[in-house]
Amino acid sequence: MTLPADHIAAGLVIVFEHWGEAAGFVVVVPREDGKADLDGPFVEPDLWRSGIGRKLVDEAVQFAMALEAAELLASASPRAEPFYAKCGFVPMEKLDTTHGPVAVMSRTLIY
Numbered sequence: 001m002t003l004p005a006d007h008i009a010a011g012l013v014i015v016f017e018h019w020g021e022a023a024g025f026v027v028v029v030p031r032e033d034g035k036a037d038l039d040g041p042f043v044e045p046d047l048w049r050s051g052i053g054r055k056l057v058d059e060a061v062q063f064a065m066a067l068e069a070a071e072l073l074a075s076a077s078p079r080a081e082p083f084y085a086k087c088g089f090v091p092m093e094k095l096d097t098t099h100g101p102v103a104v105m106s107r108t109l110i111y
């Protein structure tokens, strides 16, 4: 995946390093409605199921709260939906996209 240069420049990308190499990342994008979009996380496949995805979501939550967002929203493919559910997201609506069905999932940020 290619990261938009403006997201990198704005400091919205969180990278997880494993033995000095980038092993995963997540992007937090503030929205005009006071919420924030979560893009990812994406973790290197040989490191799946070792807790990196959850750590990235936890960091993204802290970042979104520092931005005073009320809610984090994620677009989950059917494969990723159980992961988001484990990370405290609840499904809000189902959408049909050109990439297939996605669930819009939300995690309310508690201050």
Ligand SMILES: CC(C)(COP(=O)(O)OP(=O)(O)OC[C@H]1O[C@@H](n2cnc3c(N)ncnc32)[C@H](O)[C@@H]1OP(=O)(O)O)[C@@H](O)C(=O)NCCC(=O)NCCS
Residues within 6 Å of the ligand: 039, 040, 041, 042, 043, 044, 047, 048, 049, 050, 051, 052, 053, 054, 055, 075, 076, 077, 079, 080, 082, 083, 086, 087
């Ligand atoms: C989805 C993804 C980020 C998960 O990362 P990960 O590092 O494997 O996740 P974690 O190890 O932190 O898992 C956190 C919890 O979710 C569960 N989980 C992770 N992937 C899961 C899956 N595909 N199905 C069911 N549960 C899953 C884990 O078992 C764990 O549960 P536990 O706390 O009860 O043990 C990773 O599989 C990935 O990069 N996938 C491809 C990109 C993608 O789909 N990203 C999502 C946005 S489009």
